[in-house]
Amino acid sequence: MPEYVELMERCWDNEPEKRPTAKELANTFDEWNKKYPMEEDEEKRIPVPDNEPEIKCHPKSCSTSRIFVSSVKLNEILSGKTDILDEDLDNCMVTVIEHQL
Structure with a gap:
C-alpha cells in the first residue's frame, strides 16, 4: 500500500x-x-481447521512451570526485612509433572 x-x-x-x-x-x-x-x-481469510492434531509428549520428558519472585523481593525475604506471608508463598509455587515409564 x-x-x-x-x-x-x-x-x-x-x-x-x-x-x-x-x-x-x-x-x-x-x-x-x-x-x-x-x-x-x-x-x-483461510479458515483454520478445528481438528488440529494433538501434540504428544515424550514419555521421559519432565515439564516444570513456576512463577519467579523478583530478586528484590527474594532478597528482602532472605535478609529478614520482610515477613513471609501466605500470599508470598502462593507466588512461589512450583509444579512438576513427570511421566512414568
Whole structure:
C-alpha cells in the first residue's frame, strides 16, 4: 500500500513540522477504513481447521512451570526485612509433572 509507505516516511521526517498531526493521522485512517473495508479481508481469510492434531509428549520428558519472585523481593525475604506471608508463598509455587515409564 503506497499510501502507507508515504505516511510512514512523513512520520519519520527529521523535521517535526513536516510530520503529520494527530488530527491528520485520524483523518487519514478514517479515509483508509472507508477505502479498504475489513469485510473484504475477512472474506479472503483461510479458515483454520478445528481438528488440529494433538501434540504428544515424550514419555521421559519432565515439564516444570513456576512463577519467579523478583530478586528484590527474594532478597528482602532472605535478609529478614520482610515477613513471609501466605500470599508470598502462593507466588512461589512450583509444579512438576513427570511421566512414568
